[in-house]
Every structure is written in C-alpha cells, then in structure tokens.
Amino acid sequence: MFRYIRIAILLTILVVVAGNQFLTGGRFSSWEKPLWITIYPVLLDTDPGVRRYVDGLDAASFRDIGDFMQRQASRHGRQLESPVVIQVARPLTDIPPVLPGQNSGLKVAWWSLKMRWWSWRQSGQDDLAPDDIRMFILYQKGNPGELLERSVGIKNGSYGLVNAVASRNKSARNRIVITHELLHILGATDKYDFSTGQPTVPAGLAYPEKQPRYPQNKAEIMGGRIAVSASRWRYPASLASCVIGPVTAEEIGW
Numbered sequence: 001m002f003r004y005i006r007i008a009i010l011l012t013i014l015v016v017v018a019g020n021q022f023l024t025g026g027r028f029s030s031w032e033k034p035l036w037i038t039i040y041p042v043l044l045d046t047d048p049g050v051r052r053y054v055d056g057l058d059a060a061s062f063r064d065i066g067d068f069m070q071r072q073a074s075r076h077g078r079q080l081e082s083p084v085v086i087q088v089a090r091p092l093t094d095i096p097p098v099l100p101g102q103n104s105g106l107k108v109a110w111w112s113l114k115m116r117w118w119s120w121r122q123s124g125q126d127d128l129a130p131d132d133i134r135m136f137i138l139y140q141k142g143n144p145g146e147l148l149e150r151s152v153g154i155k156n157g158s159y160g161l162v163n164a165v166a167s168r169n170k171s172a173r174n175r176i177v178i179t180h181e182l183l184h185i186l187g188a189t190d191k192y193d194f195s196t197g198q199p200t201v202p203a204g205l206a207y208p209e210k211q212p213r214y215p216q217n218k219a220e221i222m223g224g225r226i227a228v229s230a231s232r233w234r235y236p237a238s239l240a241s242c243v244i245g246p247v248t249a250e251e252i253g254w
Contacts, residue, residue: 058088
C-alpha cells in the first residue's frame with residue numbers, strides 16, 4: 001500500500017510540474033512584459049579568491065546579457081525596451097543536487113524534482129523582487145586546461161545551472177554560457193554537433209547566407225562557436241561576438 005501511495009504522490013507532483021511548465025512556457029513566449037531573472041551566485045568551493053569575486057557581483061556585472069537580448073530582439077523586429085531584468089541574490093553556500101549523467105531517463109526526472117525543491121528553498125531573500133527565472137551560477141576557482149562540468153537550462157522551466165570560473169578574465173565567457181542556458185529555458189535548442197562542437201549548418205551559423213560561407217565572424221548563440229571552416233571553430237570572446245539566429249528567434253517566440 002505504501003508503494004502505491006508513493007507512486008500516487010509522485011504522479012501528482014509530475015502533473016503539477018507539467019501544468020506549471022505549460023503555463024510558464026506560454027508566459028515566456030508571449031514577451032508581453034520583461035522577464036525577471038535572479039542570478040544566484042553559488043560558492044562551489046571555499047577558495048578566498050572565489051569569495052572575493054562573488055562578493056563583488058551586482059546587477060551591473062550582468063548588464064551585457066540584457067543589452068544582448070534587447071539588441072537581438074530588435075534585429076528580429078521585436079521592439080522590447082527591456083526583454084529581461086536581472087537582479088543578483090546574496091551568495092549561497094548550499095550546493096544544488098548533483099546533475100546525473102546525460103540520457104539517464106528516470107534519474108534526470110528525479111533530479112529535476114529535487115532541483116525544484118532545492119530552488120524553492122533558496123528563494124527566501126526578502127530584498128528580491130518576484131522572479132520568473134532563477135539562474136544558479138556555480139562559481140569555482142578553475143584550473144588551466146580543466147573542463148568544467150556541463151551547464152543546463154531546463155526548457156520551459158524556471159531555473160538553470162551554470163558552471164563558471166570566478167575570474168574577471170572569464171567573466172565575458174561566463175555571460176555567454178549564462179545567456180545560452182537562459183535561451184534553453186525559453187525554448188531554444190542546441191545547434192552544434194555534440195561530438196565535435198562544430199556549429200550545425202545552417203541554423204548554427206551566425207550568417208548562413210554569407211558567401212563564401214567561411215570563415216564566419218560571429219557565433220550563433222545556440223551554436224556556441226564561431227565556425228572558421230566546415231570543420232574548425234573557435235569560441236567567441238564575448239556576447240558582442242554572438243547573435244541570435246532566425247531559428248532560435250522563432251523557438252523563443254520572436
């Protein structure tokens with residue numbers, strides 16, 4: 001009997017989550033009002049330099065994201081004065097649930113439920129305005145040549161997890177990843193080959209109609225990379241080197 005009760009509770013939670021995602025997705029895609037985004041810096045390690053960096057973050061640290069969204073909306077005929085409004089919460093030391101491996105099926109679903117509970121528990125900062133999306137940025141020291149754990153943005157959800165290096169030299173790169181995952185939350189899909197990193201053609205290119213096609217001089221944000229040739233790419237230096245292509249624009253309701 002206890003097993004059936006657990007299953008019933010889980011199914012109820014899943015139905016509520018699915019309904020909330022449906023309503024949330026519709027609100028996001030309408031763009032009738034600015035989306036309020038809260039950046040939650042999370043101290044992934046105890047390095048003093050990480051703490052100093054995180055303590056210096058404020059809304060101005062992420063202004064490029066709002067400017068990028070406004071600029072790209074205009075490119076696609078949407079005159080939005082402020083597509084997103086960003087506020088920054090106080091640093092967190094509570095670590096979120098560990099993301100399971102890719103394609104883990106039920107493990108991912110269970111992680112998502114735990115993540116929603118953890119996210120809700122972090123939302124009690126009285127000085128913050130009610131938000132639409134929460135981006136948890138996991139700041140760490142980082143080592144040269146060391147790859148960070150993957151970042152995620154839950155489509156039509158209300159949160160994202162971004163692994164980031166606590167360094168001014170990496171701040172522009174961090175903002176690219178945050179924006180990429182934010183667009184996932186809004187419904188955008190990846191536009192690069194997972195095995196090679198090469199942007200897909202044509203949707204993953206900033207300017208697919210360019211002749212000759214290569215080299216590209218900017219990255220489509222969901223392609224994530226600047227295609228130098230049909231088989232080579234490089235990372236963009238900042239959001240100024242990125243654009244939102246027409247396929248991504250359609251996916252997010254532009």
